[in-house]
Amino acid sequence: MEKFQMKEFLQLVSRDKRTLEMFRYLMNNSYIRVVNYHNTNPVDAERFEAEIKYFSQHFVPVTLKDLGQFFETKVWPYDKPGLIPAIFEGFRNHYDVILPILDKYHFTGWFYLPSFFMDVPVMDQLAFSEAHDLNVSDKNLYPDQRVAMTWDEVREIAGRHEICCHTGNHFEITKETSQEDMQREIVEAKRYLEEKIGREVEVFCWLYGEEYHYNEKAHKFLKEAGYKYVVSNLKLERIR
Amino acid sequence: MKEMQDVWEDLKHQELDKYKETMEYCKTRVTANEGIPAVLGLDDLTAPWDAVWQGPEAEKELHGAMAAAAMIFASLYEKLEPEELGHYPGIAPAMSALAELFFRPGTDGEAVPYRDVVKDFLKQQPKAGEADRQCETKTELLSQQQKGGK
Numbered sequence: 239m240e241k242f243q244m245k246e247f248l249q250l251v252s253r254d255k256r257t258l259e260m261f262r263y264l265m266n267n268s269y270i271r272v273v274n275y276h277n278t279n280p281v282d283a284e285r286f287e288a289e290i291k292y293f294s295q296h297f298v299p300v301t302l303k304d305l306g307q308f309f310e311t312k313v314w315p316y317d318k319p320g321l322i323p324a325i326f327e328g329f330r331n332h333y334d335v336i337l338p339i340l341d342k343y344h345f346t347g348w349f350y351l352p353s354f355f356m357d358v359p360v361m362d363q364l365a366f367s368e369a370h371d372l373n374v375s376d377k378n379l380y381p382d383q384r385v386a387m388t389w390d391e392v393r394e395i396a397g398r399h400e401i402c403c404h405t406g407n408h409f410e411i412t413k414e415t416s417q418e419d420m421q422r423e424i425v426e427a428k429r430y431l432e433e434k435i436g437r438e439v440e441v442f443c444w445l446y447g448e449e450y451h452y453n454e455k456a457h458k459f460l461k462e463a464g465y466k467y468v469v470s471n472l473k474l475e476r477i478r
Numbered sequence: 479m480k481e482m483q484d485v486w487e488d489l490k491h492q493e494l495d496k497y498k499e500t501m502e503y504c505k506t507r508v509t510a511n512e513g514i515p516a517v518l519g520l521d522d523l524t525a526p527w528d529a530v531w532q533g534p535e536a537e538k539e540l541h542g543a544m545a546a547a548a549m550i551f552a553s554l555y556e557k558l559e560p561e562e563l564g565h566y567p568g569i570a571p572a573m574s575a576l577a578e579l580f581f582r583p584g585t586d587g588e589a590v591p592y593r594d595v596v597k598d599f600l601k602q603q604p605k606a607g608e609a610d611r612q613c614e615t616k617t618e619l620l621s622q623q624q625k626g627g628k
Binding site for chain 2: 240241242244246247250251253254256257261262263265266267270272273274275276282284285286288289292296297308312313314317319320323373375447469471472473474475476477478
């Protein structure tokens with residue numbers, strides 16, 4: 239049985255400052271649980287239903303209003319912890335499979351959409367998915383080859399759940415990304431999504447864990463766009 | 479409630495096997511098709527850095543242990559070869575492994591792991607080595623986990 243070695247441990251956890259940041263958030267109660275979903279294929283519907291049912295019994299759903307209150311008062315307003323089912327990429331199987339389950343258990347989902355995916359012509363959607371690292375796990379699920387949600391479906395979801403921007407084209411923004419690309423993927427993506435759903439989009443989510451703190455070039459565009467929250471694979475930051 | 483000194487004291491007495499077991503389990507998850515739990519830190523850039531937060535009553539006894547466990551997972555992931563870890567810091571996969579082990583507070587004050595939520599749907603865990611062969615490389619496996627939807 240391997241025992242803990244303090245000296246080696248301290249060397250390892252001090253390699254990256256984000257490690258000790260996470261320690262601080264956990265000690266200070268400033269954290270939230272998420273469960274990340276990508277494809278929600280019909281073959282897994284039974285599992286998803288068991289999960290969402292379980293979440294509804296042991297957690298409270300989190301709306302943007304709840305989160306805003308937590309950030310404002312620094313006091314979690316419920317007895318149970320919160321949990322966010324985070325549903326990524328705007329796939330059609332989200333509307334068909336997990337949305338009815340979330341609605342059945344009155345559990346709020348956060349849908350992270352690449353804003354321009356829904357406008358890709360149906361016959362091009364699979365090719366677009368492959369080119370933009372949108373991993374469609376069952377390419378034969380829909381004979382008509384439409385794998386993205388329609389705007390009508392997105393608007394229906396927006397009525398009961400949270401809609402967040404996941405760039406415009408599922409685009410990886412790095413420190414080397416051009417200003418033109420940042421403008422399109424951060425600012426225009428938000429405005430287009432808002433125009434389509436008819437309400438403000440407050441949350442931006444990076445691809446692959448890039449972080450606001452670590453990308454100062456993107457700072458200007460996130461501010462200009464007017465996002466309130468920025469999500470990475472480590473944290474959710476309130477920026478205004 | 480655990481104070482900082484309690485957490486550091488606890489760390490000295492940890493046995494690492496349960497953490498390593500969770501990390502092995504994490505390798506078998508299929509990010510594309512399964513719900514993958516994680517814990518996100520909340521950072522308010524509009525407030526003083528030392529603002530004090532108050533979590534749910536049910537987590538009062540758990541968050542200190544979670545902080546310690548996150549550090550243990552991070553240190554174990556940091557021991558991996560760079561090609562296995564990709565360009566992510568060890569804390570990235572650690573926050574998902576943490577959510578696996580501490581998915582929710584139980585009635586006895588102990589943590590309930592995520593595997594308890596999905597136990598009826600778990601496939602037989604591959605033996606050592608088999609998980610690697612499901613993807614082309616270990617790097618691909620880790621990369622899938624760390625993307626965690628991002």
